[in-house]
Amino acid sequence: MQGTWKPDPASQLPLHSQISSYFLAKISSGAWPPGMRLAPQRELCRMLGVNRSTVVTALGQLTALGLIEGRRGGGTVVVADARSAIRPAGESNVVTAPAEPERRGNWNDYVEEGIHYPNLPTVQDINRLEYEPGLIRLGTGEPAPELLPGAAMNRVLAGLSQRILPPLSYEEPLGNPALRAAVSRMLARSGIAADPASILITSGALQGLQLIALGLLPRGSSILLEKPSYLYSIHAFQSAGVKFSGLPMDGRGLIPELLTAEAVRSKAAMLYSIPSFHNPTGILMDAGRRRELMQVTGSLGLPILEDGAYQELWLDAPPPLPLKALDREGRVLHLGTLSKAASPGLRIGWIVGPEPVVRRLADIKMQSDYGASSLSQLAAASWLEGGYHEEHLQVLRSRLRERRDLMLELLQLHCAGLATWSVPAGGFYIWLSLLHPMPPRKLFTAALRAGLLLNTGDLYDRSDRGHLRLSYAYASPAELERGITLLANLIREVP
Amino acid sequence: MQGTWKPDPASQLPLHSQISSYFLAKISSGAWPPGMRLAPQRELCRMLGVNRSTVVTALGQLTALGLIEGRRGGGTVVVADARSAIRPAGESNVVTAPAEPERRGNWNDYVEEGIHYPNLPTVQDINRLEYEPGLIRLGTGEPAPELLPGAAMNRVLAGLSQRILPPLSYEEPLGNPALRAAVSRMLARSGIAADPASILITSGALQGLQLIALGLLPRGSSILLEKPSYLYSIHAFQSAGVKFSGLPMDGRGLIPELLTAEAVRSKAAMLYSIPSFHNPTGILMDAGRRRELMQVTGSLGLPILEDGAYQELWLDAPPPLPLKALDREGRVLHLGTLSKAASPGLRIGWIVGPEPVVRRLADIKMQSDYGASSLSQLAAASWLEGGYHEEHLQVLRSRLRERRDLMLELLQLHCAGLATWSVPAGGFYIWLSLLHPMPPRKLFTAALRAGLLLNTGDLYDRSDRGHLRLSYAYASPAELERGITLLANLIREVP
Numbered sequence: 001m002q003g004t005w006k007p008d009p010a011s012q013l014p015l016h017s018q019i020s021s022y023f024l025a026k027i028s029s030g031a032w033p034p035g036m037r038l039a040p041q042r043e044l045c046r047m048l049g050v051n052r053s054t055v056v057t058a059l060g061q062l063t064a065l066g067l068i069e070g071r072r073g074g075g076t077v078v079v080a081d082a083r084s085a086i087r088p089a090g091e092s093n094v095v096t097a098p099a100e101p102e103r104r105g106n107w108n109d110y111v112e113e114g115i116h117y118p119n120l121p122t123v124q125d126i127n128r129l130e131y132e133p134g135l136i137r138l139g140t141g142e143p144a145p146e147l148l149p150g151a152a153m154n155r156v157l158a159g160l161s162q163r164i165l166p167p168l169s170y171e172e173p174l175g176n177p178a179l180r181a182a183v184s185r186m187l188a189r190s191g192i193a194a195d196p197a198s199i200l201i202t203s204g205a206l207q208g209l210q211l212i213a214l215g216l217l218p219r220g221s222s223i224l225l226e227k228p229s230y231l232y233s234i235h236a237f238q239s240a241g242v243k244f245s246g247l248p249m250d251g252r253g254l255i256p257e258l259l260t261a262e263a264v265r266s267k268a269a270m271l272y273s274i275p276s277f278h279n280p281t282g283i284l285m286d287a288g289r290r291r292e293l294m295q296v297t298g299s300l301g302l303p304i305l306e307d308g309a310y311q312e313l314w315l316d317a318p319p320p321l322p323l324k325a326l327d328r329e330g331r332v333l334h335l336g337t338l339s340k341a342a343s344p345g346l347r348i349g350w351i352v353g354p355e356p357v358v359r360r361l362a363d364i365k366m367q368s369d370y371g372a373s374s375l376s377q378l379a380a381a382s383w384l385e386g387g388y389h390e391e392h393l394q395v396l397r398s399r400l401r402e403r404r405d406l407m408l409e410l411l412q413l414h415c416a417g418l419a420t421w422s423v424p425a426g427g428f429y430i431w432l433s434l435l436h437p438m439p440p441r442k443l444f445t446a447a448l449r450a451g452l453l454l455n456t457g458d459l460y461d462r463s464d465r466g467h468l469r470l471s472y473a474y475a476s477p478a479e480l481e482r483g484i485t486l487l488a489n490l491i492r493e494v495p
Numbered sequence: 496m497q498g499t500w501k502p503d504p505a506s507q508l509p510l511h512s513q514i515s516s517y518f519l520a521k522i523s524s525g526a527w528p529p530g531m532r533l534a535p536q537r538e539l540c541r542m543l544g545v546n547r548s549t550v551v552t553a554l555g556q557l558t559a560l561g562l563i564e565g566r567r568g569g570g571t572v573v574v575a576d577a578r579s580a581i582r583p584a585g586e587s588n589v590v591t592a593p594a595e596p597e598r599r600g601n602w603n604d605y606v607e608e609g610i611h612y613p614n615l616p617t618v619q620d621i622n623r624l625e626y627e628p629g630l631i632r633l634g635t636g637e638p639a640p641e642l643l644p645g646a647a648m649n650r651v652l653a654g655l656s657q658r659i660l661p662p663l664s665y666e667e668p669l670g671n672p673a674l675r676a677a678v679s680r681m682l683a684r685s686g687i688a689a690d691p692a693s694i695l696i697t698s699g700a701l702q703g704l705q706l707i708a709l710g711l712l713p714r715g716s717s718i719l720l721e722k723p724s725y726l727y728s729i730h731a732f733q734s735a736g737v738k739f740s741g742l743p744m745d746g747r748g749l750i751p752e753l754l755t756a757e758a759v760r761s762k763a764a765m766l767y768s769i770p771s772f773h774n775p776t777g778i779l780m781d782a783g784r785r786r787e788l789m790q791v792t793g794s795l796g797l798p799i800l801e802d803g804a805y806q807e808l809w810l811d812a813p814p815p816l817p818l819k820a821l822d823r824e825g826r827v828l829h830l831g832t833l834s835k836a837a838s839p840g841l842r843i844g845w846i847v848g849p850e851p852v853v854r855r856l857a858d859i860k861m862q863s864d865y866g867a868s869s870l871s872q873l874a875a876a877s878w879l880e881g882g883y884h885e886e887h888l889q890v891l892r893s894r895l896r897e898r899r900d901l902m903l904e905l906l907q908l909h910c911a912g913l914a915t916w917s918v919p920a921g922g923f924y925i926w927l928s929l930l931h932p933m934p935p936r937k938l939f940t941a942a943l944r945a946g947l948l949l950n951t952g953d954l955y956d957r958s959d960r961g962h963l964r965l966s967y968a969y970a971s972p973a974e975l976e977r978g979i980t981l982l983a984n985l986i987r988e989v990p
């Protein structure tokens with residue numbers, strides 16, 4: 001039911017007939033197969049822009065045809081396939097129906113049986129609702145469209161269009177050599193010495209996580225990570241049978257003493273950490289902690305997966321050297337991305353690590369999608385080589401600084417007495433601690449009704465009942481003002 | 496050891512010292528971690544462009560330092576990490592080595608333990624060797640660079656660079672709406688009615704396969720497929736614990752009677768088929784067979800995964816309607832791609848299927864890489880909407896026709912009496928049947944020494960000893976002439 005079809009009020013056909021015809025066509029083409037659950041009536045009204053009685057009439061017509069059925073406990077399900085459906089005029093019956101087919105269930109079983117976990121329901125809602133206009137997105141982890149490079153990206157494309165382009169063939173397993181060289185130079189500026197043979201280009205840092213989950217960890221192994229963490233909100237590792245062991249943080253980041261005990265107890269195979277401007281808490285691990293962490297994990301022989309997605313986005317002062325820059329043993333894998341600072345839509349990230357490791361991951365990438373888009377890789381190489389990236393970062397930092405400061409002001413104004421919050425030195429996020437816990441799904445739903453899209457704390461720690469990940473990167477200043485006011489009211493009112 | 500570093504003969508330093516310094520730096524930075532196996536000496540000589548004694552001297556120096564070790568049975572392995580290595584001048588010891596660290600093995604264990612299977616050794620070799628200049632690629636499944644759109648793609652990019660681009664943000668889970676609309680119109684021309692809500696954009700058709708393997712099939716399920724098949728050469732399904740049940744073909748494609756028995760025996764969950772210009776055999780399933788197949792699988796209630804990667808690339812006459820066009824039950828998932836006809840490097844493909852199925856797959860895609868490159872999706876939408884695609888197909892078909900005819904002529908000239916072959920009506924491939932079987936790895940290696948890169952039949956059917964997948968799409972006409980001559984000599988000579 002995604003898509004934009006709506007009945008036409010100007011048509012001579014009544015709205016309910018238009019709806020039942022549209023649904024009938026979906027069912028008889030197989031696009032809505034038996035077993036598919038229709039959206040709840042309230043949702044259908046919203047999507048179709050009609051009132052409840054129209055939807056009820058249309059569904060009644062389809063029920064009478066034996067195509068759908070109301071289920072006890074609510075919900076309407078498609079029950080017949082095209083064989084029993086009345087075909088829309090003009091379609092011929094190409095397949096002859098055999099007598100009494102032996103049925104093997106329907107797509108519903110398939111959709112539920114695959115090994116990859118679905119996204120959390122709230123994440124699914126967020127992924128869908130982000131494309132509905134009119135909502136204020138208070139938690140979105142990407143820069144607002146107006147913070148993305150517009151004219152500069154046009155210049156990059158114009159440059160590409162005037163060059164004799166290399167044909168857009170498949171790229172080498174590790175990725176486009178010019179891009180790897182550009183990333184290597186960029187990493188050097190952050191203190192990481194990595195030559196192009198140690199760099200694998202991925203389709204965003206997220207794919208890097210999936211490759212590592214599939215390529216380096218056996219089923220049943222476990223990894224240490226900060227709790228809460230972004231990693232809890234995706235299922236790359238859990239779908240690969242990897243368990244999580246969450247570690248507490250203080251204002252300086254992970255606490256090394258607690259790490260050792262948990263590493264031994266859980267027989268951890270790896271530590272995942274976001275040392276700079278942690279997602280979702282915004283915490284910056286300080287230089288002392290980084291050294292301690294390297295030492296402690298060194299004596300455990302514990303590899304580290306360092307997520308550097310936000311490290312360039314410092315707002316007050318550059319962060320300490322990345323863990324990878326402190327690594328002389330090849331024990332750290334480092335993830336980077338252009339999604340947070342430049343353009344999420346390029347889908348360009350990278351993994352830096354020992355050559356045998358990045359080659360293993362490249363081999364899986366070749367089996368997954370045959371490499372990242374060549375066009376994106378060419379554009380990314382021009383973006384980095386042309387100096388656009390550094391220039392854009394300057395502007396982006398100052399815009400983010402303004403928005404961070406505005407959000408902090410607004411929180412002070414509206415949420416004092418309702419919550420406390422972190423003051424991030426970079427990245428996108430403020431971690432809001434509600435003074436009174438509340439059921440996250442209830443808050444999410446109430447917020448949605450008020451026009452707010454929230455990222456509740458349970459996405460990053462299943463048991464969390466008292467936090468929100470706020471982002472100052474996406475909503476406009478005006479939306480921030482309105483959004484934080486609405487949020488304060490909600491926190492006050494939701495029982 | 497990928498990459499392009501070679502010692503400099505003009506330097507004052509002897510070649511062996513340059514090599515040992517380079518290796519030392521790799522080892523002490525952790526890029527070459529303990530446990531990593533170096534390439535065999537012969538390979539090192541080739542890669543470094545030096546003779547055997549130079550390599551032996553360099554390795555001897557590193558062995559003396561305790562950094563590498565020769566292993567019984569051949570091979571040299573990195574044994575020490577940076578703690579025991581002599582650091583290159585100018586690098587300081589940032590990490591303090593703790594006394595007697597408790598070691599947890601090394602990356603080698605990790606690289607071997609992940610759940611995703613590695614590519615077959617021959618596929619790994621091919622993926623690497625495709626970027627070595629000078630080899631004639633007789634089996635490559637992509638169009639030659641000169642057959643890819645050059646100027647037209649520049650025009651597409653120039654068009655994009657002059658538009659006010661939408662910011663390159665993340666796209667909707669199903670993919671860019673304009674691209675899905677363009678794909679929907681394109682599919683309509685091949686007889687497939689699918690509206691944009693039934694279409695998921697993927698990073699190439701290969702990713703579509705991976706999403707289906709992860710999203711729709713439980714561990715231990717099995718799928719039917721043609722044998723040989725492209726699907727045997729990748730590990731998306733096997734890595735997800737899915738078993739294969741291979742089915743024989745005749746000149747008209749899959750044999751429906753045999754399918755039923757095997758479907759029942761193996762309790763198959765799905766049939767994978769490439770009905771048009773099958774990879775690797777080139778077989779075109781005729782219209783009668785397609786109808787029978789739909790009927791037989793219909794009475795089994797068996798879903799079909801139709802790979803339509805080659806269906807546009809007909810050379811003699813358009814193929815019969817795709818299976819998806821015969822499907823009124825939503826039982827067929829259809830895969831398509833721009834990689835074979837337009838540009839592999841765009842990494843744009845699609846899955847067409849019932850809405851709940853594509854939404855499930857979209858959800859996994861969001862967890863895998865957050866969607867395909869927006870830039871690629873924008874370029875692909877312009878490419879299709881601007882009519883470039885149809886125009887390019889005309890040219891491509893006529894070039895492929897010439898190359899196919901040339902390859903057939905050359906086979907007649909040089910391989911009559913050594914092999915027989917298929918005469919494909921479209922796609923890229925000629926399936927060569929050797930009259931005398933030979934060990935495929937031996938043939939592959941001998942060919943490589945002669946400057947030929949071959950795709951041996953065992954990639955598509957593990958037990959095969961008598962076939963080659965030849966492609967007329969990649970090698971130039973001059974290379975085809977030289978390549979087929981060399982190939983005939985090899986077949987004659989390899990014992």
